[in-house]
Amino acid sequence: MLAGNLRRLREEAGTPVEEIVKAAGVIGLEWTPVWLTALEKGTKSPTAEQLLALPVVLTASLGHRITLADLLAGEAPVLLGPETAVRARHLHDLVTGEPTHPLISLPVPEPAPEVGAAARAAEKMREIRHAGLGNIDMRALSRAEAGAGDAETKLARKLGVPPILVIAAAASLWGRSLTEERDARLAEGGTPTAINRKLTTDLTVRLEEAVRADTGQR
Structure with a gap:
């Protein structure tokens, strides 16, 4: 069941395993392409940690919430062991169903730091x-x-984009951050104003080119 759904979701999104x-x-x-392909074929089973991470990774790579x-x-029985199986609907209800105990009696745990980091x-x-x-x-x-x-923060604010896009554009151009590239050029000589203007122009053009190229492929 998991294997078929994983393969179906990936193919519907047109996303290669490598992404x-x-x-x-x-x-x-x-993770490796070999492991993920085996997971899709049902020849490998994920650990509990890998199963919980799959929705986070797929949401990031497929472009929509998973x-x-x-x-x-699905409806097919799910094997939990050599001689133990449960209905898929039962597992689905465990994931999506309402709590079976009054909420007031249950402590509300703080989200684990790694979960928040993964979501970000x-x-x-x-x-x-x-x-x-x-x-x-x-x-990079x-x-x-x-x-x-x-x-990065100042330029992102100026361009009206998230800082991560300035960081990604810099990485694609120079393999390092805008801050690092600026400092390297200042060390080689040149005025801060001229260097900042040139770097801003380069990053702006890179972002515009990326958006145009992506739009043209859709």
């Missing part, structure tokens, strides 16, 4: 893909994000 693996890497998951219920949709990473990937920068090298993006500073 899903890339999105997983952004939040620190070491829930655990989407992955558990997924949102950033959605913004990057929507802006036409989805093919960016993940290592990670470096650019780590090296970003006030320059």
